Amino acid sequence: MVRVDGRQSLELINAARQVIIAGHRQPDGDCWGSMAGLCGLLVQKGKQVRMFMDEPLTDQYRFLPFADRAEKTPERPVQADLLVLLDIDLANRERLSYDPAKVTAPVLNIDHHPTNGATADYVWLEPERAATACLIDELIRLGQGRLTGELATCLYTGLACDTGFFRNRNTSAETFELAGRLAVAGADVWAVSENLQRVSQQFVRVMSEVLQTVEYHWRGRVALAAVRADQIDIETVDTSEIVSFLRIIDGVETAVLLKQSRTGSIRVSFRSGSRDVGKLAQKLGGGGHRYAAGCTFPAGDIAAARRMVLAGLAREYGDQEYDRIIEYNKTARDDQSGGFVEAEAIFAAPDQGWARGNA
């Protein structure tokens, strides 16, 4: 692994003739925006460029220039001079947007997630930046590329999405400076707002299902909800807006959404206004940002996953409820429904990183 900066990343890209661009599964606006923006830049440079995304382009992102060039990882193995992986850690194998077994290429990982373990061949990591799209903008500037309206729309999508449309804590003067430059360059600001804020009828059904499961802990400072794919079709719905909504309930500091897929695996999303949920998610095998993070449990009991999450939160919010959770775990042990062993192993030992009161 070699740490690189923007200039070195640009050199790696310039030296490559065939470039593959990839990102993460359940792609959000920053993933799509960064992928499409880089794709546009490389087309401008005359590169042979392919984008691998093993998930369909949803209606929401159809407006995005270059996004329709994305394709599934081909069955036949592919070679390239460089694979640029955006907005995710290469170590997070099951979340990659492509099949790494099918691609032979050195990997340049460009990311802004502080939990990125830096395992790719080349890593350009800037945890202070609001979005991966900010780094694509830097590539354009360093290489004196043309910031066309189409490119600006892509990057604005990433920036707007990862800052919660300029409301999240990562919104700064730098964010507005870039947003302003993108608007001047011709970003279709209205198209981005209009497409990204629209929700499907399916989303509304999922939302109403999730809202019925909301439970509060620690006197309403934590809100938790859970939903299963066998209850309602959640697979095609982007639930990041739902967990963000839970977080703005009066009194709630931290919101958690557990989502069990058809295959049984459980995706857990955390949002917080004040607590380092990135560290918690990392302990549970995931990662993310300080105030927005997630992890995935392998197939199992969603109730057990819920207990593990609560046991983790108890480290932050106090033992009173933790004792109750341990009680649940004892019950679970009798039921043999699992969860308690992992929870105890992970959280029972005192821990410096995730100690109470370090928010």
Ligand SMILES: [Mn+2]
């Ligand atoms: Mn991002």
